[in-house]
Amino acid sequence: MDDGLCPVCGQLFCPGCGHVLGDEDEESCPACGLSLTFSCPGCGFQVAAGAKLCPECGVLFVRRCPACGQRILDAPESCPGCGHLLELERRTSATIFALSPGLVLLRCPVCTDHFGSELGVCQKCGQRVCPQCYLLLKDEEIDCPHCGFHAARPCPTCQREVGLGLVQCPHCGQSLCPICGQAVAEQESACPACGAELAFYCPRCDAELTAEMERCPECGLEFDQRCPACGAATDWSEGRCSVCGQVLCPECGAILGEADTLCPSCGAELVLYCPVCGAEVSATDPTCPKCGEPFEDE
Numbered sequence: 001m002d003d004g005l006c007p008v009c010g011q012l013f014c015p016g017c018g019h020v021l022g023d024e025d026e027e028s029c030p031a032c033g034l035s036l037t038f039s040c041p042g043c044g045f046q047v048a049a050g051a052k053l054c055p056e057c058g059v060l061f062v063r064r065c066p067a068c069g070q071r072i073l074d075a076p077e078s079c080p081g082c083g084h085l086l087e088l089e090r091r092t093s094a095t096i097f098a099l100s101p102g103l104v105l106l107r108c109p110v111c112t113d114h115f116g117s118e119l120g121v122c123q124k125c126g127q128r129v130c131p132q133c134y135l136l137l138k139d140e141e142i143d144c145p146h147c148g149f150h151a152a153r154p155c156p157t158c159q160r161e162v163g164l165g166l167v168q169c170p171h172c173g174q175s176l177c178p179i180c181g182q183a184v185a186e187q188e189s190a191c192p193a194c195g196a197e198l199a200f201y202c203p204r205c206d207a208e209l210t211a212e213m214e215r216c217p218e219c220g221l222e223f224d225q226r227c228p229a230c231g232a233a234t235d236w237s238e239g240r241c242s243v244c245g246q247v248l249c250p251e252c253g254a255i256l257g258e259a260d261t262l263c264p265s266c267g268a269e270l271v272l273y274c275p276v277c278g279a280e281v282s283a284t285d286p287t288c289p290k291c292g293e294p295f296e297d298e
Helices: none
Strands: 037-039 046-048 095-100 103-107 114-116 152-154 161-163
Touching: none
Parallel strands: none
Antiparallel strands: 037 046, 095 103, 103 114, 152 161
8 A cells, every 4th residue: 555545445555654546646755744756767757656666667666765774665766764775676567468367378588478366476488476466476485575465385394484376495495396395305397285396497407307417408507516625515696605615617517717708618708797786897906996895916
């Protein structure tokens, strides 16, 4: 109800003070003076105050300042309370492919495959989708930032919340069925609980795999990835060994120096990020150009 519309009866009210509005054409609240619309910074469309998403261009608005927690009803560049810069994000949604009683078939905007909205995930590429409003979701989101739908269920092993459609619990590492969320063994080709066939795809080239494969037959990606410095199992795509901290090429896993911008082994161009705010930085930057974090010379 943050957008000033009661979902039950349709009554309009001010999202700032809760004053009941009698005229749909009112430009501001007669009680508190709040402007009832604002211009989307992404496309200029007039959006209702408190709306979480621009219906025209898909910009997702910040409704709570991440720094001070102040509620925000329009789309300022910075928080009016503490001055923290607010970064807006553009999100797309899955589109409806077919409708039938009790079933909404969606088209994935990432891989164009079709899937039922109730699953909350594209079964081919793993893209998560809100089952209620069809907004694309990030893996870490358990509540839809647009409609608030709770898109998660408890992990059967650790009982912590896991986003719908995820194939692994991010908390305990348990492999999960993306359809029903029950625990599955890593080499199982079908879910023992619901019978769903478990397809495997290469994270680099999207080639279909079998459970016993250790290397992608299309692009050669090694699935049993280990740090060449300490030998521990690690995810090369993270760019650093999770055990010893060695910098690694995210493409081939080769050992790199902290300031390397090109992998000497496979030639991949390397992007550096600030460890504090995540902004892209140059190897020659003494400090982060966004947050000011100083970088130590290696």
